[in-house]
Every structure is written in C-alpha cells, then in structure tokens.
Amino acid sequence: MGLLAYEVKDNVVVLTIQSPPANALSSNLLSDLSDNLDKIETDFGVKAVVLKGEGKFFSAGADIKEFTSQQNASDYQSLSEKGQQLFDRIEQFPIPVIAAIHGAALGGGLELAMACHIRIVTEHAKLGLPEVTLGIIPGFAGTQRLPNYVGTAKAYEMILTGQPISGSEAKAAGLANQVVEEEDVFDKALELAETIAAGSKLSINAVMGLIPYAKTDQFASGIQAEAKAFAGIFGSEDAKEGVQAFIEKRKPNFRDK
Template sequence: MSAIGYELNGQVGTLTIKSPPANALSSNLLNALSEKLDEIEQESLAKVIILKGDGRFFSAGADIKEFTSLQEASDYQALAEYGQKLFERIEQFSIPVIAAIHGAALGGGMELALACHIRIATENAKLGLPELTLGIIPGFAGTQRLPQHVGTAKAYEMILTGEPISATDAYHFGLVNQLTSEEELDEVALTLATKIAAKSRPAINRVMQLLPYAKTAQFATGVQKEAEAFGEIFGSEDAKEGIQAFLEKRKPNFRDQ
C-alpha cells in the first residue's frame, strides 16, 4: 500500500498521507509524494489539490528513526536537499495545493505545509518546528519559509524555543488562511478548492507561475546554507544525545558540543 493516497473528485484531487501513527515523512513517503505529483501533472485533470493526513495528524514530523541510520554529514545534507527540492516543486507547482491540517503539523510536516499555497487548520491543531529540542535544526527549508509567513521575530521565537503554536495563533500571524472545526475540515477545504476549480485553468496556471516571483533572490542561497548546516549539526554530540533522548522519551542532556 502506498504511503500517499490519491482521489479525484471532479476537478479537485485529494492527496492523503497514510503513514500511521504520526504520518512521519520518511524517504519512502517523500518518494511516493513525488510520484503522485508526476501522475497528477501527466493526467492534467485536477485543477486544485487538497493535501491532508490520515489518522490523528497531518504530519508530526520527519522520520527521526530513519535519520539515525545515516552516517556522514553528506548523507544528512543530501536528505535535506532532497526534501527541499520536493517542497520547492510543490511551491512551484502549476496547480494550487491546499494543506488541510488537523492534529499537528510539526517539523518536516510543518515544512510541507509551508510549501503549500493555502493552509486551512482545525482550531485545536498545533503547528511548529521543534527540531532544536532534539539538538538539530529544520532541514526542509523551514528556516527560510517560516519568516515569510509570521515575520522574522516570531520565526526566531518559534524555531529557537521549538514550541508549537496553536492554529488560532497561526491564523492571527497569517500562517493559516482559515480555521475550522475537526468535523468540518474536509468540507471547508473542498468548498475552497471548488471555488478555485471553477476558474479558468490557463488563468490559474499563470497565477501559479507569477506569485513565486515575490520570493527574494536570497531564498535559494538560504535554502542551500540550511542544507549544509543540517548536515553539519547532525555530526554534533548534542544532536546524537537529542535524538537518543527523543527515541527514549526523556529530556536531553545537552553539553553544547
């Protein structure tokens, strides 16, 4: 069974992350997502995509256990670059992608949501980049995309503390477009997607081409620097301790090394 499900309802496609219990973003899941994007482009039937998570969460982060199997800084940097490239593809996609967030969008899951064009969240959802609590840093362009949505000062606070914010706070900061109840999330996302799908495909595609120009030229440089730093930090003793503590469900004992 694929880690990513796909259904087409009229001109609205729905991608569903299916990797219980936390919908962690493993390499296999990211590959499956890339393949589904290929299919959607080739079919050219959907005019809007809804991206959601099955079960309790949208996505609670990257697959930390998979990280522990990597050895060299270059392996970690390559993983970051792969995720960055995939999420950049989503942001540059010719079809709008709406993230329908429930439960939690944390770490890599938050970075995936940031790459989507519109975000709808349930009122009780949590959003954040908790990597520093594990002694590591965001690696899928979170350090570059989050400031665009919440401002630099709030991005510093969120990333440096590692503490998630509520969907209500995310809405006030402009990170989330709409709030909804858990029960109405699918309906609200479908209503918005249907409004967009009613527009002309050529016009939609042109808008999707134009809005990314609003990103600064520094973005590509920042993303590359993030990937390099992601690789470097994973070699630190604190990163090893932080990840081990996470897996053992205990508080890490950082030694600043």
C-alpha cells in the same frame, strides 16, 4: 496499501498521507509524493489539490529514526536537499495545493504544509518546528519559509524554543489562511479547492506561475545554507543525545558540543 491515497473528485485530487501513527515523512513517503505530483501534472483535468493526513495528525514530522541511520555529513546534506527540492517543487507547482491540517503539523510536517499554497487549520491543531529540542535544526527549508509567513521575530521565537502554536495562533500570525472546527477542516479545504477548480485552467496556471516572483532571490541561498548547517549539526554529540532522548522520551542533557 501505499503511503499516499490518491482520489479524484471532479477536477480536484485529494492526497491523503497514510503512514500511521504519526504520518512521519520517510524517504519512501516523499518519493510517493513526488510520483503523485508527476501524475497530477500530466492530468489536464486536475485544477486543484487537497493534501491531508489520515488518523490523528496531518504529519508529526520527518522520520527521525530514518535520519539517524545516515552515516556521513554528506548523507544528511543530501537528505535535506532532496526534501527541499521536493517542497520547492510543490511551491512552484502549476496547480494550487491546499493543506488541510488537523492534529499536528510539526517539523517536516509543517515544512511540507508551508510549501503548500494555502493552509486550512483546525482551531487546536499544533504547528511548530521542534527540532532544536532534539539538538538539531529544521532541514526542509523551515528556517527560510517560516519568516516569510510570520515575520522574523516570531520565527526566531518558534524555532529557538521549539514550542508549537495553535491553529488559531497560526491564523493570527499569518501562517494559516482559515481556522475551522475540527470536523470541518477537510470539507472546507475541498470546498475551497472546488471554488478554485471552477475557474479556467489557463488562468489558474498563469497565477501559479506569477506569484512566486514575489519571493526574493535570497531564498535559494538560504536553503543551501540550511542544508549545510543541518548536516554539520546532525553530526554533533548534542544531536545524538537529543535524538536518543526523544526516542527514549526523556529530557536531553546537552553539552554544547
């Protein structure tokens, strides 16, 4: 079984993350996602994509244990940049990608969801960037994308506390397009995808190429700075303590070094 299920429903592709229990974003899963984007891009019949998670979560984050297996700052920076490049590709994709979010979209899971063009969430889903509670920072462009949706003040609050917000709060903050009942999230995302797919592919591709112009040129500089900072912080003693505490399910003892 692959880490991503690929299903075609008329002109819509449904991608399902299937990496239980947390649907953590390992390098293998991200590689599978990239391969699936290649496949979608060459299929002229596909006009919209729905991305969802199997089981309890959309995705509860990046694969922390895999991150900690890296040795050097350059390895961490490379890992961060690869994730950023993939998520940037999603954001620049010529076909709209709709994230159907239930359970949780945390850390890398939220960063993936933020790279999608539209987010449908359940009322009680948890969306957040909890990295600081592990003594690290977001590394897949979370520090740059979140302020675009919720504003800088809310982004500071969410990233510095690491505390997630609910699906309802995400809708109010501008992070989610629609909030729906738990059992309706996939159907609503698919319905929206089918509505989009009823249009001409020429029009869809044109719109997908135009809206990204609204993003400032600072974004590229920002994600480079994030990758560098991510690498530097991951080598700190606090990061080692924070990740170890997370694995051991205890409160970290940060020493600010």
